[in-house]
Amino acid sequence: MRIYPFRALRYDTGKVDLTDVVTQPYDKISPAMQDAYYERSPYNLIRVILGRREPDTDQDNVYTRAAKSLQNWRREGVLVEEQQPALFGYAQRYTVPGTSEVRERRGLICLGHLYDYAERVVFRHEQTLSKPKSDRLSLFKATRTYCEQIYMLYSDPAFTVEELIFGNKSGEPSIKPDQSVTDEYGVVHMVWKVTDPRVLNLIVTALADKKLIIADGHHRYETSTTYARERAAELGFQDPTSNVASASEGSFGKPGESPSESADEQPRVQFPTPPFPEAAMMMTLVNMSAPGITILPGHRVVFGLADFSTAEFLEKAGPYFEIEQLQSEKTSPAAAVVSDAESLDFASDLLPPLNATQGVAFVAATREGNYLLRAKADAVNEALAEIKPLQRELDVVQLHALVLEKLLGLTPESIRDQKNLRYLRSAPESTAQVERGEADIAFLVKAVTLDQLQRVSLSGDVMPQKSTDFYPKLLSGLAFYALDGQPEA
Numbered sequence: 001m002r003i004y005p006f007r008a009l010r011y012d013t014g015k016v017d018l019t020d021v022v023t024q025p026y027d028k029i030s031p032a033m034q035d036a037y038y039e040r041s042p043y044n045l046i047r048v049i050l051g052r053r054e055p056d057t058d059q060d061n062v063y064t065r066a067a068k069s070l071q072n073w074r075r076e077g078v079l080v081e082e083q084q085p086a087l088f089g090y091a092q093r094y095t096v097p098g099t100s101e102v103r104e105r106r107g108l109i110c111l112g113h114l115y116d117y118a119e120r121v122v123f124r125h126e127q128t129l130s131k132p133k134s135d136r137l138s139l140f141k142a143t144r145t146y147c148e149q150i151y152m153l154y155s156d157p158a159f160t161v162e163e164l165i166f167g168n169k170s171g172e173p174s175i176k177p178d179q180s181v182t183d184e185y186g187v188v189h190m191v192w193k194v195t196d197p198r199v200l201n202l203i204v205t206a207l208a209d210k211k212l213i214i215a216d217g218h219h220r221y222e223t224s225t226t227y228a229r230e231r232a233a234e235l236g237f238q239d240p241t242s243n244v245a246s247a248s249e250g251s252f253g254k255p256g257e258s259p260s261e262s263a264d265e266q267p268r269v270q271f272p273t274p275p276f277p278e279a280a281m282m283m284t285l286v287n288m289s290a291p292g293i294t295i296l297p298g299h300r301v302v303f304g305l306a307d308f309s310t311a312e313f314l315e316k317a318g319p320y321f322e323i324e325q326l327q328s329e330k331t332s333p334a335a336a337v338v339s340d341a342e343s344l345d346f347a348s349d350l351l352p353p354l355n356a357t358q359g360v361a362f363v364a365a366t367r368e369g370n371y372l373l374r375a376k377a378d379a380v381n382e383a384l385a386e387i388k389p390l391q392r393e394l395d396v397v398q399l400h401a402l403v404l405e406k407l408l409g410l411t412p413e414s415i416r417d418q419k420n421l422r423y424l425r426s427a428p429e430s431t432a433q434v435e436r437g438e439a440d441i442a443f444l445v446k447a448v449t450l451d452q453l454q455r456v457s458l459s460g461d462v463m464p465q466k467s468t469d470f471y472p473k474l475l476s477g478l479a480f481y482a483l484d485g486q487p488e489a
Helices: 031-040 062-075 130-143 160-166 197-207 218-235 259-265 310-317 351-355 377-383 395-407 412-416 427-435 450-458
Strands: 009-011 079-081 087-095 102-113 150-154 179-182 188-194 212-216 280-287 294-296 299-302 321-326 361-366 369-375 421-424 441-445 469-471
Touching: 062 079, 062 130, 087 160, 102 160, 130 218, 150 450, 160 188, 160 197, 160 280, 188 197, 212 218, 212 280, 212 450, 218 280, 299 395, 299 427, 310 321, 310 361, 310 369, 310 395, 351 361, 351 441, 361 395, 361 427, 377 395, 395 412, 395 441, 421 427, 427 441
Parallel strands: 150 280
Antiparallel strands: 009 079, 087 102, 087 188, 102 280, 150 212, 179 188, 294 469, 299 421, 299 441, 321 369, 361 369, 361 441
């Protein structure tokens, strides 16, 4: 994988408070969160990544307003370009939802080269939809700026990058962060700027042979790759992955110095750069071998079914699943709806028996009762013989292909377009929607494991949409990659 240091745009914290201007990723922002971000600051990133849609015209619309906001912020010095190319260490300290366990996830913010999947350098793990791709492409073409990173996974049991940036493999970093901000979920986000040529070259070299798996950001990656291919043709590049400058030899900093401090004494060094600006995008790379990664389950809530019957469903499920009715305290149908800021209340007495079950299993929550379904391997394998064995082992694949499609009659198109399906993090809210009559049945699932994700992705297969929910999300607005120079005054 080719990565590149870059001269990032960053908020000037002498003019704005980071807490007032950064946001959650665009696809995790509810209407209420959008309103709250608008109120925080006229420089909040919401105006760029998810602006309000007003009566729009070709000349004045959500995309042109986003571009204008970025241009104005640069002119006003609210967004300032770094003097030197840099990479950025990024750590997130958080409490695992539903527990008291505190974890720290560490990564690296960089520019990553864009590869077609066929080159087998970058791998996907989920299916994607066309509508989000179209929206993000329109925004990118208008702004010519990456304001959010996508989340990528790689494997390095030696913890090379962690040692170089944080001074150790885990525990308290030996160097204080340059920036720190706490988000609305209590997650502490810390950023370290790295400009020491010696360290930068070591990091670039250490990652050169790595393969990446997209954790979050499939739509944005595919959109950017398509656009890079278009620009390569326009610019006359036969192969957009070629003609990349090599890292130059630079003078080294003094041992023990902070990478941010030692670079002040260094002459300018020529670092590797993309062959053209669109050939790379901003990414955060996270080592799968390191502690700190959390994947949450995405529960499925099914609604709008014609004449749904719990008894009929259980009768259809019987040949494929061992069915056990669970005793649980009923959630009040009047229970509060999940807040627009997204519920992190995951506690449910239905989850322990599910998580304790070996093999494929999920809970079906209905108004008549809650049921633990344990897959009968032979019957399921016969019913899903057309699906590859590696995928057939996954709970979420059996749920989609067998339960949602074969037993409940949902089509792949209706599932993809979410006509009868909602995805929720919160188990209590999933079951409460059924009890309030807002849904027919909810399925609580176990989280996909990192091992499952890695095996499926590297084999070239994909899981159904929303199979994984990585927590916490990468904060938007910590760094920007602007493809064009400073706008004219």
